[in-house]
Amino acid sequence: MNSFTYSRAENLETALQEKTTSLEGRFIAGGTNLLDLMKVNVEQPSHVIDIRHLPFNQITGNDAGGLRLGALATNAETAYNEQIENRYPLLVKAILAGASAQLRNRATNGGNSLQRTRCYYFYDTATACNKREPGSGCSAINGFNRIHAILGTSESCIAVHPSDMAVALAALDATVKVTGPNGERTIPFLEFHRLPGNTAHLDNNLDPDEIITSIDLPAKGFAEYNTYLKLRDRASYAFALVSVAVGLDLEGTIIKEARLALGGVAHKPWRLPEVEASLVGKEVNLENLKNAANALLAGAKGYGHNNFKIELAKRAIVRAILQAAKMEDLT
Amino acid sequence: MEKIAEKGALDKPVVGLPPTHTITLRVNGSEKKLQLAPWVSLLDALREYLHLTGTKKGCDHGQCGACTVLVNGTRINSCLTLAIMEEGNDIVTIEGLAKGDELHPMQTAFIEHDAYQCGYCTPGQICSAIGLISEGKAKTTEEIKDLMSGNICRCGAYTNILAAVQEVWQKEGGDINE
Numbered sequence: 001m002n003s004f005t006y007s008r009a010e011n012l013e014t015a016l017q018e019k020t021t022s023l024e025g026r027f028i029a030g031g032t033n034l035l036d037l038m039k040v041n042v043e044q045p046s047h048v049i050d051i052r053h054l055p056f057n058q059i060t061g062n063d064a065g066g067l068r069l070g071a072l073a074t075n076a077e078t079a080y081n082e083q084i085e086n087r088y089p090l091l092v093k094a095i096l097a098g099a100s101a102q103l104r105n106r107a108t109n110g111g112n113s114l115q116r117t118r119c120y121y122f123y124d125t126a127t128a129c130n131k132r133e134p135g136s137g138c139s140a141i142n143g144f145n146r147i148h149a150i151l152g153t154s155e156s157c158i159a160v161h162p163s164d165m166a167v168a169l170a171a172l173d174a175t176v177k178v179t180g181p182n183g184e185r186t187i188p189f190l191e192f193h194r195l196p197g198n199t200a201h202l203d204n205n206l207d208p209d210e211i212i213t214s215i216d217l218p219a220k221g222f223a224e225y226n227t228y229l230k231l232r233d234r235a236s237y238a239f240a241l242v243s244v245a246v247g248l249d250l251e252g253t254i255i256k257e258a259r260l261a262l263g264g265v266a267h268k269p270w271r272l273p274e275v276e277a278s279l280v281g282k283e284v285n286l287e288n289l290k291n292a293a294n295a296l297l298a299g300a301k302g303y304g305h306n307n308f309k310i311e312l313a314k315r316a317i318v319r320a321i322l323q324a325a326k327m328e329d330l331t
Numbered sequence: 332m333e334k335i336a337e338k339g340a341l342d343k344p345v346v347g348l349p350p351t352h353t354i355t356l357r358v359n360g361s362e363k364k365l366q367l368a369p370w371v372s373l374l375d376a377l378r379e380y381l382h383l384t385g386t387k388k389g390c391d392h393g394q395c396g397a398c399t400v401l402v403n404g405t406r407i408n409s410c411l412t413l414a415i416m417e418e419g420n421d422i423v424t425i426e427g428l429a430k431g432d433e434l435h436p437m438q439t440a441f442i443e444h445d446a447y448q449c450g451y452c453t454p455g456q457i458c459s460a461i462g463l464i465s466e467g468k469a470k471t472t473e474e475i476k477d478l479m480s481g482n483i484c485r486c487g488a489y490t491n492i493l494a495a496v497q498e499v500w501q502k503e504g505g506d507i508n509e
Contacts, residue, residue: 005350006369006415032411035372036392046471050416076405084480100481101466102459103406106412228497236480 001038008050012179012211015051020181020209022047027211029072030107032099033115042116043123048142049192056110056213059083067221068177071212075099075165078109087221090139090247092166100237109130113166113176117159117267118239119148121186130200138200146305147241152266153299157200157234158303161193161268162239168228168268171245171261174217180189180210186271187279193268201269222247223260230263231312238319240264242313243321253327255279260296262322263312270297284325286318293317338486358383359427376388376414377424385425385454389483393471396482399455400424405464408481425454425474428461436502437461440495448486456482460496464503472497 006084009015019025025047028034037043055074058083060069067087069078078084079095099107108113121127121139124217139149140158148158166189172187205229206212225248234240243263249256258279263268275295293314300310322328351366358381365380375393375402386409389397393408400409401423428435437457440446447453459482469475473495476489481500484492497505 001370003350004369006352008414028413028416031413031416032393032408033411035411038370039391048413052416076466080466100393100396101463101478102396102399102406102408102481103411105462152502236477 001035002021002041002044003323004045005047006050008045008053009052010053012054012213013050014053014213016179016181016209018047019211020022022049025049025207027051030074030111031109032103033111037116037123040123042123051211064216066217066221069109069215069217069297071214072108075104075107075112075127076101079104087223088168088172088217089223090226090245091165091168091172091217093226094164094243094245095230095241097230097243101130103164109215110166113169113212113215114204115163116208118162119159120144122159130309131159131203132201134201141303144302146304147166147239147264148165148303148306150268150300150302150306150309151262151270152268152299153301153303154196154198154200156198157267159196159198159267160204160264161198161266162231163269164228164240164243164263166193166232167243167245167261167263167269169215169217170246171259172217172221173216173259174208176212177214177216178210178212180207184213189269190269196267200267201225203315222249225250225324225326227320227324228298229316229323231316234263242309242316244313244316246320247322247323248321250284250325253284253325255282255284258292258321260292260317262296265300269315271295284321284327284330286330289321290314290316292321344353344413347460352415356381356406356414356417358384359424365408365414367414369413369488371414371422372410373400373412373414373422377409377422380444383424383426387454389451389455389509394458394483395452395453395455396459398480399458401458401462402403404462404465406432406459416494423458425457429458435461437495437499444495444498446488446491446495447484448488452482456484456492457488458494460499462497464505469500469505475500 026045028048043056056070057072058070075095080093121129127139149160169189174188176192183207227246228238239265247259247260258276357365377386387397389395391410393411398409402420463478
């Protein structure tokens with residue numbers, strides 16, 4: 001780890017002030033990703049601002065009739081919160097599918113969405129990586145890219161966003177509340193993360209001097225019909241090759257509303273509202289689900305080692321919707 | 332020369348000198364005052380400064396669980412937190428579990444079930460298992476396995492580790508619904 005100075009922010013005002021005067025500095029909360037990256041010299045902040053003592057660690061009701069997840073509440077506190085368990089079981093499943101108990105006890109909700117890709121070229125400072133060093137090139141495109149993206153990629157980057165929680169938040173239409181020197185603003189979750197384009201070093205649309213204060217869930221939680229299907233190389237504690245978050249509203253076997261978000265396939269949680277709209281009024285049957293899966297993967301492109309992800313994702317979507325609809329016997 | 336002598340300039344550290352902080356860590360019930368650079372992890376503070384070498388350094392990246400300790404009753408990877416961030420918290424390591432010669436029930440269960448081979452992962456496994464039981468979320472054998480999956484054992488002693496955890500879990504009122 002490089003040397004750095006440390007301060008503990010006692011309130012939001014001083015935290016923002018310190019960040020503005022030290023844009024090379026980093027906020028630290030759980031630290032489970034930042035310290036990991038600092039140990040391999042991917043992140044080399046000159047100053048670290050500890051924000052864990054700011055008052056954003058509660059889970060409360062919000063004006064929309066949903067819940068407000070404090071940015072500093074831990075993943076474990078969130079997943080084991082009774083209201084979340086009752087109203088947003090999809091979010092619980094996604095959080096518990098990610099990381100280990102130790103990490104979830106420290107990792108925060110804000111930090112979860114800010115965690116950086118696990119692309120091994122990003123982690124290896126001896127290799128070229130546009131995300132780590134803009135303009136240096138991408139080692140993954142012609143490299144070992146089994147874990148890499150198949151949707152929304154660019155010539156500069158094929159990294160995937162590693163979070164499971166974010167996939168569920170995308171499906172649930174969460175919003176991110178942030179504060180900066182110019183005040184507060186709200187970012188729809190789907191617009192929070194970015195596609196790589198030619199600015200792969202930017203993971204999201206948070207400005208460097210802004211801080212996440214909460215993540216808000218709308219009232220609707222799809223508590224009855226939902227699933228988080230995560231496909232990975234071992235049964236637990238591994239990143240997703242492909243994951244699918246599904247929330248459904250059903251009338252008998254007819255879909256009234258559908259939410260489908262994919263993880264492990266793109267630089268951000270992947271959702272196409274037009275595909276969801278195309279399912280409305282349709283029956284849950286294999287043909288309709290396969291059509292939706294094909295449409296969701298329509299723009300997919302493999303890079304060699306990860307070609308299998310296209311078919312894997314299609315089948316995972318069908319299986320996940322059936323699981324959510326409690327109709328797995330159709331397969 | 333005049334500039335250097337300006338008021339305030341002398342308070343700033345000369346480039347190259349590590350900025351250290353005086354911090355107090357509460358470990359296994361006693362307070363320890365340390366002079367630490369901010370980049371010292373809790374794991375390194377425990378092992379290198381407090382000489383509590385029971386907590387093991389494995390991967391140093393939060394992937395193996397060998398460094399698991401309990402902080403305010405919950406299990407965390409001590410390699411992925413800075414010691415300075417843990418000031419004011421209640422830290423318990425493997426050394427703090429026994430009461431004199433009387434072992435913690437989880438330590439006894441690990442011995443009875445022969446739940447270790449090389450023993451390197453054992454302190455982390457035991458701290459993690461104690462955290463698992465106090466969380467109270469595991470209801471099935473599968474859930475115990477899943478909630479212990481942050482602790483890797485390269486000898487593969489998982490079967491006996493599971494048996495040890497289950498025994499303590501059942502003694503504490505845990506109910507297995509398979």
